[in-house]
Amino acid sequence: MTTGIVYDDIYLQHRIGTHVESHTRLIAIMDFLKDQGILENDDFLQMKPRKATLDQIKYVHTENLINEVKRMSERAESTGNVQSLDMDTLVSPKTYEAALYSVGGNLDAVDKILSGEIRNCFAAIRPPGHHSNSYKCAGFCIFNNVAIATEYLFREKDFERVAIIDWDCHHGNGTQDIFYNGSENGDVVFFSSHQDGRTLYPGSGFSGEIGSDKGKGNIINYPMPPRAAEDVIMTFFDEIIEPILIEFKPEFILISAGFDTHYTDRLTNMGWTIQGPANYLKKIKNLAENVANGRISITLEGGYEVNKQAKAVHNCLRVLNNEYDKIIEEKPRKSDKELLNYINEKLIPNIKDNLSTTWHCF
Numbered sequence: 457m458t459t460g461i462v463y464d465d466i467y468l469q470h471r472i473g474t475h476v477e478s479h480t481r482l483i484a485i486m487d488f489l490k491d492q493g494i495l496e497n498d499d500f501l502q503m504k505p506r507k508a509t510l511d512q513i514k515y516v517h518t519e520n521l522i523n524e525v526k527r528m529s530e531r532a533e534s535t536g537n538v539q540s541l542d543m544d545t546l547v548s549p550k551t552y553e554a555a556l557y558s559v560g561g562n563l564d565a566v567d568k569i570l571s572g573e574i575r576n577c578f579a580a581i582r583p584p585g586h587h588s589n590s591y592k593c594a595g596f597c598i599f600n601n602v603a604i605a606t607e608y609l610f611r612e613k614d615f616e617r618v619a620i621i622d623w624d625c626h627h628g629n630g631t632q633d634i635f636y637n638g639s640e641n642g643d644v645v646f647f648s649s650h651q652d653g654r655t656l657y658p659g660s661g662f663s664g665e666i667g668s669d670k671g672k673g674n675i676i677n678y679p680m681p682p683r684a685a686e687d688v689i690m691t692f693f694d695e696i697i698e699p700i701l702i703e704f705k706p707e708f709i710l711i712s713a714g715f716d717t718h719y720t721d722r723l724t725n726m727g728w729t730i731q732g733p734a735n736y737l738k739k740i741k742n743l744a745e746n747v748a749n750g751r752i753s754i755t756l757e758g759g760y761e762v763n764k765q766a767k768a769v770h771n772c773l774r775v776l777n778n779e780y781d782k783i784i785e786e787k788p789r790k791s792d793k794e795l796l797n798y799i800n801e802k803l804i805p806n807i808k809d810n811l812s813t814t815w816h817c818f
Contacts, residue, residue, distance in 0.1 A: 462579035463580045464504050467582045477583070488767065510522065516607055524541065545598070566608060566609060583597060585601035585755070586631050622757070627661030628650070647700075656725070678696070678807065690735070698743055700817060713769075721759070731783055
């Protein structure tokens with residue numbers, strides 16, 4: 457079976473001027489994949505997305521939010537000027553349409569995985585989604601792609617358990633908000649690893665934020681100190697994610713993949729390498745084979761050093777296709793001893809203590 461790659465030029469039409477979340481991010485990714493021979497490789501299936509329906513967008517978003525994005529796109533068209541939804545989140549004439557295809561691309565990925573046409577998928581889409589909650593767009597994000605895909609699995613595919621893993625350097629606060637009290641239609645576990653909110657936007661995602669009501673204990677945050685290398689994410693996986701997912705037994709794993717954890721990224725202060733996300737994905741993929749029938753779909757979130765991001769995406773695609781020998785590596789990096797002591801002696805025990813009443817594994 458093949459690995460899917462969702463892409464369409466419509467994603468380039470979300471043009472918001474001089475902005476770090478620019479269409480050049482996708483151009484760099486697709487150009488690099490072409491240079492590496494992936495786009496001509498029969499092991500990878502290029503997929504054109506469909507447009508999500510308004511009913512599907514309404515699975516997680518209010519009608520007011522949807523109408524506001526549409527209205528702002530129309531105003532951008534009529535005035536010839538980019539419009540603002542908030543200080544960071546801009547709208548162009550094609551933003552609304554691109555956002556519908558962004559969601560639809562993720563739904564197509566789910567469909568083709570479930571039909572057996574592809575093994576797993578990477579959706580190279582924009583605008584991204586994980587900062588948008590039900591009623592507000594934020595942080596460069598329009599519609600919450602991963603949250604809608606989760607509800608799609610519940611409502612249209614009759615799934616009962618979905619896990620979301622968010623490895624963007626910024627906390628996935630929109631996804632957390634949407635599922636903080638759980639979902640009426642199934643069980644969601646949300647893991648977000650991110651730079652500590654005391655040092656980075658959006659200033660949330662602390663280990664005490666664990667959900668409430670039906671969602672209690674199903675929101676798991678891992679706020680990493682600045683300069684943490686990817687060794688700290690492996691600890692999170694081994695100590696927290698793996699035991700919970702073995703107990704939870706998700707039927708599908710959705711990943712919000714930001715590539716702004718790279719040590720050179722201009723917006724963040726992490727210490728990961730270009731192979732860091734792929735090494736983390738290896739662990740997720742191995743577990744998914746055992747608990748989720750190998751069902752993994754990845755959607756692009758952040759990442760602002762376009763050449764580093766392109767290589768990191770390439771590496772993740774190689775992992776999805778079991779080509780571990782084709783991962784491009786740079787010099788490994790390690791977190792310092794003091795940082796690792798904080799992770800192992802304070803943060804991990806604190807997370808386990810907060811979750812111990814929900815999960816037998818702790």
